[in-house]
Amino acid sequence: MFDKEFILEIFTTIRKNKLRTFLTGFSVAWGIFMLIILLGSGKGLENGIKENFKGEAKNTIRVFGGLTSIAFEGQPNDRHIEFNNYDKKIITENIPNIDLLYARYDIELDIPVHYKSEYATLAVSGIDPSTKEIEKIKLLEGRYINDWDIEHSQKVAVIGKDAKKMLFRAKSPIGEIIYVNKVPFKIIGVFSDDYAPENKKIYMPLATAQKIFLGGNKISSIAMTLENITPDESKTIENSIKSKLAKRHNFSEKDERAVLIINSIEEFAKSQKLFRAINIFLWLIAIGTIIAGIVGISNIMLIVVKERTKEIGVRKAIGATPASIVKLILLEAVIITIIAGLIGLLAGSTVLEIANGFMEASNTAQAAASEFDENMTIFKNPSVDTMIALNALIVLILSGLLAGFIPAKRAAQIRPIAALREE
Amino acid sequence: MLRLEDLHKYYHMGSHDLHVLKGIDLEITEGEFVSIMGSSGSGKSTMLNIVGLLDDYDSGAYYLDNKLIKKMNEKEAAIYRNNTLGFVFQSFNLISSKDALENVALPLFYRGMGRKNRNDKAMEYLELVGLADRAHHLPKELSGGQQQRVALARALVSDPKIVLADEPTGALDTNTSYEIMELISSINEKGKTIVVVTHEDDISKMTKKIIRLKDGLVDDIIIN
Ligand SMILES: Nc1ncnc2c1ncn2[C@@H]1O[C@H](COP(=O)(O)OP(=O)(O)O)[C@@H](O)[C@H]1O
Numbered sequence A: 001m002f003d004k005e006f007i008l009e010i011f012t013t014i015r016k017n018k019l020r021t022f023l024t025g026f027s028v029a030w031g032i033f034m035l036i037i038l039l040g041s042g043k044g045l046e047n048g049i050k051e052n053f054k055g056e057a058k059n060t061i062r063v064f065g066g067l068t069s070i071a072f073e074g075q076p077n078d079r080h081i082e083f084n085n086y087d088k089k090i091i092t093e094n095i096p097n098i099d100l101l102y103a104r105y106d107i108e109l110d111i112p113v114h115y116k117s118e119y120a121t122l123a124v125s126g127i128d129p130s131t132k133e134i135e136k137i138k139l140l141e142g143r144y145i146n147d148w149d150i151e152h153s154q155k156v157a158v159i160g161k162d163a164k165k166m167l168f169r170a171k172s173p174i175g176e177i178i179y180v181n182k183v184p185f186k187i188i189g190v191f192s193d194d195y196a197p198e199n200k201k202i203y204m205p206l207a208t209a210q211k212i213f214l215g216g217n218k219i220s221s222i223a224m225t226l227e228n229i230t231p232d233e234s235k236t237i238e239n240s241i242k243s244k245l246a247k248r249h250n251f252s253e254k255d256e257r258a259v260l261i262i263n264s265i266e267e268f269a270k271s272q273k274l275f276r277a278i279n280i281f282l283w284l285i286a287i288g289t290i291i292a293g294i295v296g297i298s299n300i301m302l303i304v305v306k307e308r309t310k311e312i313g314v315r316k317a318i319g320a321t322p323a324s325i326v327k328l329i330l331l332e333a334v335i336i337t338i339i340a341g342l343i344g345l346l347a348g349s350t351v352l353e354i355a356n357g358f359m360e361a362s363n364t365a366q367a368a369a370s371e372f373d374e375n376m377t378i379f380k381n382p383s384v385d386t387m388i389a390l391n392a393l394i395v396l397i398l399s400g401l402l403a404g405f406i407p408a409k410r411a412a413q414i415r416p417i418a419a420l421r422e423e
Numbered sequence B: 001m002l003r004l005e006d007l008h009k010y011y012h013m014g015s016h017d018l019h020v021l022k023g024i025d026l027e028i029t030e031g032e033f034v035s036i037m038g039s040s041g042s043g044k045s046t047m048l049n050i051v052g053l054l055d056d057y058d059s060g061a062y063y064l065d066n067k068l069i070k071k072m073n074e075k076e077a078a079i080y081r082n083n084t085l086g087f088v089f090q091s092f093n094l095i096s097s098k099d100a101l102e103n104v105a106l107p108l109f110y111r112g113m114g115r116k117n118r119n120d121k122a123m124e125y126l127e128l129v130g131l132a133d134r135a136h137h138l139p140k141e142l143s144g145g146q147q148q149r150v151a152l153a154r155a156l157v158s159d160p161k162i163v164l165a166d167e168p169t170g171a172l173d174t175n176t177s178y179e180i181m182e183l184i185s186s187i188n189e190k191g192k193t194i195v196v197v198t199h200e201d202d203i204s205k206m207t208k209k210i211i212r213l214k215d216g217l218v219d220d221i222i223i224n
């Protein structure tokens, strides 16, 4: 029909009843404000928890060599399965969805390490650069081992924070030369890991370690993170890794011990479930608030319809059809809801944005103040993404329609003679 | 123009029925200026509401423009009212949040006419009732007589076949009442069919024909 006329008509009414419109809109604005704050907080909580359990939040698969437990194709059991660079290549080339991957060679013995007159026996590992991301290693000083170091078998080392204390005490070790098994290495960085034993280790490029400690091309384990996959897909990938290795090392695919595969997907799925539960919970609260808003609008609109009984009667007498009355009330409810809701949306996002600014400031301050790990954030980057905003908008329009429905029906039922008779 | 034949109307009051119109026979032809007279409670408004398609009747027949009007649904009635009828009420019934011009333009809005056209048309009719200079005044800024003039303009703006006025002077003082009646009369002079309900003798004397109701029946018809 003549929709533009209708909307103009409604805006005229709205403009001439500012207080009423304000009162009507306020409850919705408040509801949407709460929705945004709650959902934003939910997002913040999720981000915060993810930040704290980063390793678990992402799907990590770790593969270690084991001992065969089933005799297979003429091979006896109790055979050691050992990996080398070729296993890494096979996995890298054949497994889809890999985000990051590293291989490492952990030397089983403690190695004598000297720095000037200081001496310690330490564990040594040859690693790939992506250990840093996959294992969430924090760099306290200097830089980490990079691809160039690997390719050129550099004799550089990053040293765990505890090992650093033993050899250097409070002094900065960057650029110093240490002797690992009498081989000189230049220290390029100091790291810290949440898993304490790692802090007593010295990391060097994988190829360097293989050469110096006569490992040939041996590796102890391979770890990878997988991007955007479901638990089922992860399980499939896990199986295909196993079958690739079984073929190469000639063990039975049914052998549970030949290789050890640790898949974090179980933890991952659990935390995903938790976030979903939190989100559903927050939506429930938010929907509750919105329903309160709808009831509020609906009530005020009912009063409005009652107040306007006579006006509606007049409109009908001069030719308004019931449908056009329904449209008038419904559209008024929707327009008020949308405008009020957008104000609430804006206010909510602004508050989140401000809160975000404060939190970021305090987080960096905290991180600067505490030199070491444990910078626990329960809250990180609370924000409204476009999905939330879009959902909120849909909720808005629906709630406007819902809020207007009963009053509109009531209005459509008004009989002009009854409306005009009462003084 | 319109014809009532043995028209009956009951109001259902819980256990018993109130028989208000007990067989009205009546004809109003084009261009007539009729008043419906009768004491309070004699059924004048009831009859006018039926004629105005605001209410149903129980038996008999009502022809409007030679069309039998019977059990119309609300939408049909609304469209019919919009196209053929104009209403004037005792208490003016202007929409308080709208200015004079917007009030007059409202029937055209429901006809689907664009804003510019309907405002032009509304202005024309405000001029006709002598209130062009009050176009942007709200009802509360107008006197009773002025409000009734605006209401009259609103009743006329859609060029209806019949204007129905229920006690149009009931809320006005004597002088203003006469002014309004003169205005209505002048509109009738231009050919408009007009039906005025009143219980005041002097008002009915200003119309061309008086139909007197008594106890739900047409008691008397007087040509002035
Ligand atoms: N909606 C209604 N329900 C019940 N009784 C009504 C209703 N409208 C009018 N009446 C009764 O019908 C009779 C006629 O009323 P009405 O037509 O308004 O008379 P008038 O306009 O001549 O004063 C009165 O007795 C009145 O009380």
Ligand SMILES: [Mg+2]
Binding pocket: B044, B045, B046
């Ligand atoms: Mg009456």
